[in-house]
Amino acid sequence: MKVATGTKIVNGIAIGKIRIYKAPVYEISDSLVDDPIPELARFEKARVKVQEQQHALYEKALQTAGEESAAIFEAHEMMMEDDDLIDACKEIMAEQRHTAEYATRQGFDNVAQMFREMDDPYFQARSADMIDLKNAMLDVLFGNDSDSMQGTEPAILVAEDLAPSETVKLDKSLLLGLVTREGSSNSHTAILARSMNLPTLIQCKDITDDWDGKFAILDGYNSCIYIEPTQDLIDSLTAKHNEDLKKEALLQELKGKSNTTIDGKTIKVYANIGGPSDIGAVQVNDAEGVGLFRSEFVYLNSKEDPSEEEQFAAYKRVVETLSPKLVIIRTCDIGADKTIDYMNLDKEENPALGYRAIRICLTRKDFFKRQLRALLRASAFGNLGIMFPMIISLREVRECKEILAECKRELANEGVKVGEIQLGIMIETPAAALCADELAEEVDFFSLGTNDLTQYTCAIDRQNAKLEPFSDTHHPAVLKLIRMTIEAGHRHNTWVGICGELGADDTLTEEFLRMGVDELSVNPKSILPLRKKIRSIDLSKS
Amino acid sequence: MKEFKYTITDPVGIHARPAGLLVKEAKQFASTVMIIKGEKSSKATSLTKLMGMGIVKGDEVTVQIEGDDEEACAAAMEKFMTENL
Numbered sequence: 001m002k003v004a005t006g007t008k009i010v011n012g013i014a015i016g017k018i019r020i021y022k023a024p025v026y027e028i029s030d031s032l033v034d035d036p037i038p039e040l041a042r043f044e045k046a047r048v049k050v051q052e053q054q055h056a057l058y059e060k061a062l063q064t065a066g067e068e069s070a071a072i073f074e075a076h077e078m079m080m081e082d083d084d085l086i087d088a089c090k091e092i093m094a095e096q097r098h099t100a101e102y103a104t105r106q107g108f109d110n111v112a113q114m115f116r117e118m119d120d121p122y123f124q125a126r127s128a129d130m131i132d133l134k135n136a137m138l139d140v141l142f143g144n145d146s147d148s149m150q151g152t153e154p155a156i157l158v159a160e161d162l163a164p165s166e167t168v169k170l171d172k173s174l175l176l177g178l179v180t181r182e183g184s185s186n187s188h189t190a191i192l193a194r195s196m197n198l199p200t201l202i203q204c205k206d207i208t209d210d211w212d213g214k215f216a217i218l219d220g221y222n223s224c225i226y227i228e229p230t231q232d233l234i235d236s237l238t239a240k241h242n243e244d245l246k247k248e249a250l251l252q253e254l255k256g257k258s259n260t261t262i263d264g265k266t267i268k269v270y271a272n273i274g275g276p277s278d279i280g281a282v283q284v285n286d287a288e289g290v291g292l293f294r295s296e297f298v299y300l301n302s303k304e305d306p307s308e309e310e311q312f313a314a315y316k317r318v319v320e321t322l323s324p325k326l327v328i329i330r331t332c333d334i335g336a337d338k339t340i341d342y343m344n345l346d347k348e349e350n351p352a353l354g355y356r357a358i359r360i361c362l363t364r365k366d367f368f369k370r371q372l373r374a375l376l377r378a379s380a381f382g383n384l385g386i387m388f389p390m391i392i393s394l395r396e397v398r399e400c401k402e403i404l405a406e407c408k409r410e411l412a413n414e415g416v417k418v419g420e421i422q423l424g425i426m427i428e429t430p431a432a433a434l435c436a437d438e439l440a441e442e443v444d445f446f447s448l449g450t451n452d453l454t455q456y457t458c459a460i461d462r463q464n465a466k467l468e469p470f471s472d473t474h475h476p477a478v479l480k481l482i483r484m485t486i487e488a489g490h491r492h493n494t495w496v497g498i499c500g501e502l503g504a505d506d507t508l509t510e511e512f513l514r515m516g517v518d519e520l521s522v523n524p525k526s527i528l529p530l531r532k533k534i535r536s537i538d539l540s541k542s
Numbered sequence: 543m544k545e546f547k548y549t550i551t552d553p554v555g556i557h558a559r560p561a562g563l564l565v566k567e568a569k570q571f572a573s574t575v576m577i578i579k580g581e582k583s584s585k586a587t588s589l590t591k592l593m594g595m596g597i598v599k600g601d602e603v604t605v606q607i608e609g610d611d612e613e614a615c616a617a618a619m620e621k622f623m624t625e626n627l
Binding site: 072074075077078079082083084085111114115118119122123126129 | 554555557559561562565566587588590591593594598
């Protein structure tokens with residue numbers, strides 16, 4: 001048995017086999033071969049295999065993500081039988097006597113390059129498809145059988161680190177737990193792990209390659225993972241795991257009860273979600289609404305700028321399914337640690353303080369309008385709130401409102417129906433918190449984004465793991481800003497919620513209630529535990 | 543040889559999926575099908591070249607069909623393009 005320790009993100013126990021995920025790096029030799037026949041045969045075999053993989057992905061996407069997303073794999077499948085592409089690769093092997101790997105890289109890169117140089121953005125984006133297919137071919141040729149990063153059996157996934165877009169692609173049904181060597185407790189991987197209530201360990205420095213395939217138990221309570229644990233440990237941790245499941249069942253009993261303290265104060269508890277696939281979790285956990293729908297995942301999941309139609313379909317599905325519950329959708333919050341290739345954003349020295357979120361939207365007006373139009377159209381199907389992120393000034397809010405009004409006028413002229421909406425802003429910069437009085441006059445609600453508010457108030461980069469010892473998630477300055485924001489909001493009849501990680505921190509729930517917070521929006525798994533906490537608080541006793 | 547002109551109405555033009563379907567359709571016939579836009583041309587059976595022409599909405603393309611079954615092929619291609627592009 002081996003034990004490795006790290007920093008836990010989510011309590012809980014995961015029991016199962018380990019699967020190590022590595023983004024492969026291939027060294028391709030440029031030495032020539034005497035006989036091209038075996039290379040041609042290897043190439044052909046790999047090509048057929050990749051085509052089959054793409055077909056399997058198409059079938060899977062068709063079931064889980066719908067026809068629109070699945071079409072991309074159908075196109076991949078077709079590209080894998082394109083004569084021009086195949087002939088070009090074959091020529092590199094037959095005439096130039098290069099290896100199958102070399103020919104693949106050359107042939108696929110050439111087509112990718114051709115797409116990249118085209119004028120139309122749609123065709124430019126196809127270069128990413130060619131690169132995907134090239135990597136799939138190289139995976140097969142190098143014998144790295146990675147049908148997906150997760151395989152086919154549920155496993156504890158172990159990786160160096162995961163980018164937000166990688167995390168998003170994970171199939172939750174195949175994920176028992178997550179262990180990474182890097183990462184910080186506020187990274188998006190960690191936030192997602194929390195929202196999925198997935199036992200997770202980060203900063204686990206002792207990961208070794210030979211863990212792959214071994215039986216292990218991830219013990220979130222003790223921030224460690226046991227590789228090939230002893231029978232005693234298996235017994236005791238399995239018992240603890242079963243206890244957790246029982247506790248979970250108990251919490252289910254709280255469903256349908258109100259979020260009311262012993263002395264009778266009721267607040268709203270909403271859910272934070274990342275996309276239409278989380279609707280189920282909102283309903284299962286009995287959220288009264290959605291306090292934060294992170295719309296950037298609509299962008300991250302797409303290989304190209306999502307169209308108004310695509311966005312409308314995603315927003316409508318959430319708003320309509322959850323109607324009459326309020327669904328607050330936050331406009332695009334791309335930038336900082338969430339970057340996207342097709343947006344062509346420059347690398348920045350200081351991205352957290354850089355060109356992101358509303359700053360991008362207010363300079364790329366057409367991009368912003370596509371989202372606002374999609375949102376307004378979706379508003380006809382339920383109870384929608386629109387929320388702008390990263391606001392620092394009154395001018396920005398007014399500009400957003402002007403653009404929104406412009407979209408409304410356009411839609412009215414086109415005869416498109418639009419519903420009533422609530423308008424709000426994120427308070428996640430000290431500037432916004434300090435100007436809350438002025439800002440409150442402009443909007444229906446505030447939502448405190450405590451992660452960024454903490455990062456900007458304390459000058460602590462939330463992605464930098466080295467700063468963990470300096471960070472204080474309950475910093476008094478942050479709590480003071482929260483109190484000021486709530487009070488300012490209430491002076492102007494603007495309701496105030498908290499949608500950051502602190503909202504689910506039950507050691508602060510009583511303090512937030514005393515400050516007068518109107519709503520807490522938390523990951524779906526935290527809703528019932530938070531309800532339990534609220535119902536145990538008595539504000540009449542000090 | 544048969545020839546007809548067609549103006550693309552699909553919002554994104556001859557993009558990946560319809561291009562792939564076009565290839566499949568063209569492959570069913572013995573005739574050679576050429577898609578021509580201005581100075582660029584491609585066989586209708588080569589997917590990447592076809593996509594490489596960057597045919598977008600509003601573009602008029604000329605379709606030339608030559609071979610033993612060109613009558614049937616031309617009719618099928620015209621029908622396919624009207625329905626899919």
